[in-house]
Amino acid sequence: MLIYSRIKSVGAQKQGENRRVVSGVLEDELYAMQCEIAVDWPTLTIESVQTRMKRFTTERCPLASEVFTRAEGWRLDSELDGKIKKELGRMGCRHMAILMVDCCRAVARAELTRELAAALEVDPGLDKKEFVQDFFRRYPELKDYLQLV
Amino acid sequence: MILEYQTNSLATVQPLAQGLWRVTARTEDTLFSAEVILDIMAPALDIRNARIEVKRDALGLTPDLSGVSDKLIGVRVGPGMTKIVRGLIVGETGSARIAELMLEAMEMLVNALTVPELRKVTQSMGKDVVFPHDGPKVFLNDRVIGAEQAAMMASNPRLKDSCVVFRDPT
Numbered sequence: 001m002l003i004y005s006r007i008k009s010v011g012a013q014k015q016g017e018n019r020r021v022v023s024g025v026l027e028d029e030l031y032a033m034q035c036e037i038a039v040d041w042p043t044l045t046i047e048s049v050q051t052r053m054k055r056f057t058t059e060r061c062p063l064a065s066e067v068f069t070r071a072e073g074w075r076l077d078s079e080l081d082g083k084i085k086k087e088l089g090r091m092g093c094r095h096m097a098i099l100m101v102d103c104c105r106a107v108a109r110a111e112l113t114r115e116l117a118a119a120l121e122v123d124p125g126l127d128k129k130e131f132v133q134d135f136f137r138r139y140p141e142l143k144d145y146l147q148l149v
Numbered sequence: 150m151i152l153e154y155q156t157n158s159l160a161t162v163q164p165l166a167q168g169l170w171r172v173t174a175r176t177e178d179t180l181f182s183a184e185v186i187l188d189i190m191a192p193a194l195d196i197r198n199a200r201i202e203v204k205r206d207a208l209g210l211t212p213d214l215s216g217v218s219d220k221l222i223g224v225r226v227g228p229g230m231t232k233i234v235r236g237l238i239v240g241e242t243g244s245a246r247i248a249e250l251m252l253e254a255m256e257m258l259v260n261a262l263t264v265p266e267l268r269k270v271t272q273s274m275g276k277d278v279v280f281p282h283d284g285p286k287v288f289l290n291d292r293v294i295g296a297e298q299a300a301m302m303a304s305n306p307r308l309k310d311s312c313v314v315f316r317d318p319t
Binding site: 004028030055057067092094102106112 | 152154158161164170178181210212244260267293311312
């Protein structure tokens with residue numbers, strides 16, 4: 001019998017040329033959280049963050065909600081995970097921070113996935129490694145952020 | 150708006166015997182799918198068995214990780230594990246993505262072991278609450294650990310300053 005399980009589910013969408021939106025949920029025995037983030041593209045800048053601590057363990061947990069919007073203005077780059085975990089996780093909630101890390105990375109992975117699908121339609125024999133290198137030439141900040149490997 | 154991309158992950162903890170747990174963590178998106186399975190034993194919470202399986206790698210970028218699992222045997226869940234796991238799995242021939250999945254699996258055991266303790270405290274010393282941002286028709290938080298109890302828990306050095314609950318409110 002399982003004694004614990006955690007799911008995280010994140011979905012990303014493109015809204016026009018310059019806006020990417022992502023929503024995520026986390027649920028386990030102790031916590032239920034959701035967050036939605038809008039990112040400006042191609043500046044890779046977080047425009048808006050909204051969160052909801054749905055289920056939690058202590059009376060003080062809801063206080064965490066005050067810190068998450070600090071991420072507005074931050075950019076998707078190699079520093080982002082650390083900033084979210086340290087500044088939002090430790091000052092707010094580690095579980096929401098984990099969900100936000102996943103949401104932000106999903107925005108970047110969605111872009112690569114979408115561009116790859118489009119490129120494969122044009123050229124089914126596309127060299128995928130070359131495609132990835134080209135993607136990183138266009139978005140150098142994402143090279144150390146995407147964690148494709 | 151129809152979604153263009155989804156990523157899903159599931160981590161589970163299952164007891165195999167007294168003091169022995171199996172943690173399974175799986176992640177899945179359009180291009181990539183992987184699973185790690187760890188058997189972890191008390192009291193040291195050390196990894197006794199590790200399995201890594203990359204089930205889908207549409208970009209073909211993930212290196213051969215067949216030798217990595219054995220290196221994880223003996224690694225303990227606890228302070229320092231992040232550095233150790235990254236040291237073993239990340240690098241020229243490694244995978245940061247698998248390292249993160251591995252660390253997530255290890256963290257899930259900590260969460261699993263915390264559940265009964267928090268349940269006990271909530272039942273015995275918790276307080277009945279109604280939060281204004283909960284509801285308005287269905288309330289998910291009917292009983293939680295009170296602020297005073299949380300402040301007492303914050304004296305544990307492993308918890309102190311780890312999140313807003315365990316920070317000094319002043």
